Structure formats: structure tokens, C-alpha cells
Amino acid sequence: MWSGSLAAILRRLAAAARDLAPIILVIALFQGLVIRQPFPDLAGVVVGLACVVLGLALFIQGLELGLFPLGEAIARSFVKKGSAAALLAFAFCLGFGTTVAEPALVAVGEKAAEVASEAGFIADSENARSAYAFQLRLVVALSVGAAIVLGVLRILKGWPLHHLIIGGYLLVTLMTLFAPAEIIGVAYDSGGVTTSTITVPLVTALGVGLASSIKGRNPMLDGFGLIAFASLSPMIFVLAYGIVL
Amino acid sequence: MEFLKALLDTGFGTLFDVLPIVVVLFLFQAAVLRRSVPNPGRIALGFVLVLLGLALFLVGLEEALFPIGETMAVQLAAGAIEDAAGGAVRWDHYLTVYAFAAAVGFATTVAEPALIAVSLKAEEVSGGAIGARGLRVAVATGVAAGVALGCVRIVTGTPLPWYIMAAYAVVIAQTFRASRTIIPLAYDSGGVTTSTVTVPVLAALGLGLAASVPGRSPLIDGFGLIAFASVFPIISVLGYAMAISAIARLRGPKKDRTKE
Numbered sequence: 001m002w003s004g005s006l007a008a009i010l011r012r013l014a015a016a017a018r019d020l021a022p023i024i025l026v027i028a029l030f031q032g033l034v035i036r037q038p039f040p041d042l043a044g045v046v047v048g049l050a051c052v053v054l055g056l057a058l059f060i061q062g063l064e065l066g067l068f069p070l071g072e073a074i075a076r077s078f079v080k081k082g083s084a085a086a087l088l089a090f091a092f093c094l095g096f097g098t099t100v101a102e103p104a105l106v107a108v109g110e111k112a113a114e115v116a117s118e119a120g121f122i123a124d125s126e127n128a129r130s131a132y133a134f135q136l137r138l139v140v141a142l143s144v145g146a147a148i149v150l151g152v153l154r155i156l157k158g159w160p161l162h163h164l165i166i167g168g169y170l171l172v173t174l175m176t177l178f179a180p181a182e183i184i185g186v187a188y189d190s191g192g193v194t195t196s197t198i199t200v201p202l203v204t205a206l207g208v209g210l211a212s213s214i215k216g217r218n219p220m221l222d223g224f225g226l227i228a229f230a231s232l233s234p235m236i237f238v239l240a241y242g243i244v245l
Numbered sequence: 246m247e248f249l250k251a252l253l254d255t256g257f258g259t260l261f262d263v264l265p266i267v268v269v270l271f272l273f274q275a276a277v278l279r280r281s282v283p284n285p286g287r288i289a290l291g292f293v294l295v296l297l298g299l300a301l302f303l304v305g306l307e308e309a310l311f312p313i314g315e316t317m318a319v320q321l322a323a324g325a326i327e328d329a330a331g332g333a334v335r336w337d338h339y340l341t342v343y344a345f346a347a348a349v350g351f352a353t354t355v356a357e358p359a360l361i362a363v364s365l366k367a368e369e370v371s372g373g374a375i376g377a378r379g380l381r382v383a384v385a386t387g388v389a390a391g392v393a394l395g396c397v398r399i400v401t402g403t404p405l406p407w408y409i410m411a412a413y414a415v416v417i418a419q420t421f422r423a424s425r426t427i428i429p430l431a432y433d434s435g436g437v438t439t440s441t442v443t444v445p446v447l448a449a450l451g452l453g454l455a456a457s458v459p460g461r462s463p464l465i466d467g468f469g470l471i472a473f474a475s476v477f478p479i480i481s482v483l484g485y486a487m488a489i490s491a492i493a494r495l496r497g498p499k500k501d502r503t504k505e
Contacts (some may be wrong), residue, residue: 017417020356022351023310023352023353023356025352026345026348026351026352027314027317029348030317030321030345030348031317044308045308045309046309047248047305047309048304048306048308048309049305050305050309051252051301051302051304051305051308051309052301052305052306052356053305054301055297055299055300055301055304055305056297056298056356056358056361056392057297057298058297058301059295059302059358060358060361060362060365061291061294061296061298062290062291062294062296063291063295063362064291064365065287065290065291065294066287066288066289066290066291066292066295067291067292067362068362068366069283069291070270070282070288074273074274074278076334076352076394077278077280078278080280081277081278081280083277083348086273086277089273089277093269093273094246094269096265098265098266098269099269100265101261101262101264101265102262103258103262103442107448111468113459115468118308153297161428161429161432162428166417166420169413169416173278173406173410173413176260176406176410181465182465184405185405185465185466185467185468185469185472187466188405188406188409188469188472189468189469189470189471191471191472192436192438192444192472192474192475193444193477196359197358197359197362198262198263198266198299200363200436200437201359201362201363201366202266204362204366205366208366208370218426219370220370220426220429220430221429222369222429224367224429224433225429225432226433227436227437228429230436231435231436
């Protein structure tokens with residue numbers, strides 16, 4: 001197991017270095033041509049890049065060894081057990097649990113609280129801001145939980161994805177008309193920040209695993225789409241929060 | 246020494262982020278499924294590698310890329326102001342900024358771990374018909390276009406919903422023309438583009454640009470780049486699939502691999 005992993009990691013290292021090449025190129029190009037100033041700390045940059053390459057290689061290797069097989073194994077055992085209720089409860093917990101502690105979301109919540117207090121939306125105090133940020137995080141986490149539930153239900157029932165997503169787009173459009181202008185930017189951005197690097201592989205493997213172990217489902221048609229729900233529903237929930245508040 | 250401390254801090258931070266996932270998995274495994282997972286040792290090793298990899302990745306980014314990215318975003322935006330000195334804000338005074346935004350959007354998306362994960366899965370599930378690399382380049386192209394347009398929006402101060410609604414209209418129109426098999430994957434690729442690498446750099450770029458363009462407020466106009474980066478990849482992936490099947494049709498019906 002170890003030696004096999006080691007050889008694979010070496011191969012991954014080469015791939016990771018190739019993945020990072022565009023970033024290095026862009027920075028070198030703009031630094032040299034446009035900004036024309038020497039690098040502030042070249043040694044630190046080189047060490048940092050080496051860490052990024054190594055980290056990316058280890059991450060991908062771990063994905064193939066751990067997260068993908070686990071997501072699919074769990075999907076298979078839920079299908080064998082045959083309890084839709086247990087599966088949906090799991091889907092909600094996975095969506096809610098992974099989002100509520102998501103660092104990117106914490107950061108956006110704090111920013112949003114600043115915007116809201118600047119706009120006179122909430123009181124200009126530390127307490128009001130942190131309460132607002134916390135509520136927003138809860139709202140987004142609830143919305144992701146609901147999204148994964150809906151997404152799993154779609155896989156079970158075989159509903160076509162684009163009907164639901166286009167419906168969601170129309171809902172976002174409609175709600176934008178009624179939502180206060182200050183919340184719109186935050187709401188639109190909240191869709192992108194909910195799906196973290198560890199949640200995405202796990203949720204993708206769950207969807208593909210479900211679609212390939214349920215009869216009559218196609219993994220390509222039905223397995224993907226959970227992430228799409230998880231990035232659309234926070235927009236709807238945050239807009240609703242803005243309208244209600 | 247300081248570096249090791251940063252690595253340790255980030256490692257614990259990552260562990261803390263993963264904790265809710267592990268708790269949920271264990272809870273359902275033990276209480277509901279009561280079935281043992283095959284190869285528990287391998288899976289545990291995989292988790293360790295994922296955590297270690299992510300921690301190294303984040304520390305390296307913090308050390309190497311984020312400071313440069315942020316400095317460059319601010320310097321470029323400020324430089325454009327000097328060029329435009331005195332006159333009114335014109336969107337075409339910021340061409341370098343748009344070029345930088347597009348280049349950064351493309352490069353950070355290609356290295357995004359979540360996107361790598363989804364594209365590997367897509368290649369596996371499609372039996373190789375969808376190449377992992379091609380998909381990532383298509384997504385990155387969408388992010389590049391979206392982020393550049395997002396910067397134009399910040400400079401001109403036009404309302405965000407107009408752009409996003411127009412993009413939705415394009416997605417809906419494409420959905421009715423594109424091959425059925427690509428649609429779920431294309432929708433998913435909107436959400437995976439913006440994770441570890443892209444969000445911090447884009448946030449810095451948006452806030453820096455909004456702070457340096459006269460008449461824009463970072464708090465109001467600085468948001469929205471992430472929204473652009475989440476919608477435009479859907480358009481580019483659908484467009485990529487439509488282009489491939491159009492080319493295949495021209496070459497002869499037998500080579501059409503994106504249709505079922």
C-alpha cells in the first residue's frame with residue numbers, strides 16, 4: 001500500500017507542477033512587464049510554491065484513496081438499506097454540517113454584516129453585526145442542507161435537473177426585484193463560497209454512487225447536479241432573508 | 246520555524262473544518278448503516294493525505310501567491326488611476342486590470358483542487374469521452390471571461406443583476422440546444438470553480454478595484470466577482486460541448502461522442 005502510494009504520489013507531483021504552471025506564468029508576466037518591480041521575497045515564494053505542488057499531489061492521491069471510495073461506499077450501503085428517510089437525513093446533515101463551519105462563508109458573513117450596518121440595515125454595533133453574521137451563516141448552511149436533500153431526492157425520483165435549476169434561476173430573478181439592493185451582491189456571492197474543497201469530492205462521489213447503484217439511473221445524467229443545487233439554493237435563501245428582514 | 250508553526254496552525258484549522266464531515270459520516274455509519282466500510286485502513290490513509298495535502302497547499306498559497314496576488318491587484322488598479330488622472334472614469338482605462346483579472350481567473354481555476362476532483366470523476370464516469378484536462382480548460386476559460394466582465398462592472402458601476410440575469414438567459418438558451426448528458430456536469434462546474442484558490446484572490450481584486458476607482462464603494466461594488474465566476478463556467482462548458490458535437494457532426498455522424 002505504501003510503496004504503491006509513493007509511486008503514485010511522484011506521478012501526481014509532476015501533474016501538480018503542470019497545474020500550477022499557469023499561475024507562475026501569469027505572475028512572472030505581470031510582474032516583469034506591467035509592474036516592473038523586483039519580487040519582494042523570492043525565497044519565500046519558491047518554498048511556498050513547492051508546498052503548493054506537494055500539497056496538491058497529496059490531496060489528489062488522498063481523494064482517490066479515501067474520499068471517492070468512501071462517498072461511493074456510503075451511497076451503495078444506503079441503497080442496499082433501502083430507507084429513503086435515512087438517506088435524506090444524511091444528505092441534510094452532510095450539507096448543513098459541512099457548510100456551517102466553512103471558513104470562506106465565515107469571512108463573507110462578516111463582510112456582509114459590515115455592509116448591512118453601513119447601510120443602516122442593522123444597528124451599528126459589534127453585537128448586532130456578529131448576530132447578523134451568525135444568522136446569515138445559519139441561513140446559508142440550512143439552504144445547503146435543503147439543497148442536498150432536494151438533489152438526492154431528484155436522483156431517487158429521476159427528475160430532470162434542468163427543470164429544477166431553471167426554476168431556481170427564475171426564482172432568483174423574481175426575488176432580486178424585491179430584495180434590498182444591499183443584500184444582492186452578498187446573496188449572489190454566497191452561492192459560490194459554500195462548496196468547499198473537501199465537500200465537493202465527497203458530494204460528487206455520493207451522487208455518482210447513488211446514480212450508479214439505483215436501477216434505471218445514469219451516473220452521467222443523474223449523478224452530477226448536487227453541487228449545482230448547493231450553489232443555487234444559498235442565493236435563494238439569502239435573498240429571502242433580505243426580503244423578510 | 247515560523248513556517249512550521251504556520252503549517253501546524255493551518256493543519257489544525259483544516260482538521261477543524263473536516264470535523265463536522267467526519268462526525269456526520271461516523272454517526273450515520275454507526276447508528277444507521279451498521280455496515281463496515283471496505284478497506285477502512287486505506288480510507289483512513291486517504292483522509293490523512295487529504296488533510297496533509299490541503300494544509301500544505303494552503304500554507305504554500307499563503308506564503309507564495311496570496312501576497313503577490315493582492316499586491317498586484319492593488320498596484321494595477323492604482324496604476325490605472327494615475328493613467329486616467331483628472332478625467333472621468335472610463336471603462337477602457339483599465340484594460341490591464343481586465344487582462345490581469347482574466348489571467349488570474351484562468352490560472353487559479355486550473356489549479357483548483359475541487360475542480361480537479363470533479364473533472365477526474367467526470368472522465369471516469371463518461372468512460373473518457375469527457376477529458377479531465379479539456380473540461381478544466383473550458384471551466385477556466387469561463388471563469389476568465391466572467392471575472393474580466395465582473396471587473397468592467399465594478400469600474401462602470403452598473404447593476405450586478407443585469408449581468409447575472411443575462412448570463413442566466415444564455416444558460417437557459419444553451420440548455421435547450423446542448424446534449425443532455427453534459428448539462429448536469431456543466432451546472433456543477435459553476436459551483437466548483439470558486440474554492441480555496443480563487444475566492445481569496447478574487448475577493449482581494451474586487452475590493453482593491455472598488456477601493457481605487459473613484460466613486461465606487463468597496464462594500465457595495467466589491468461583491469459580485471464570485472457570482473460572475475460561478476455562472477460563466479456553465480456557459481463555457483455548455484459551449485465547449487456544443488462546439489465538440491458540432492465539429493463531430495461536420496466530420497461525420499459516427500464520431501459524435503458527446504451524444505448518447
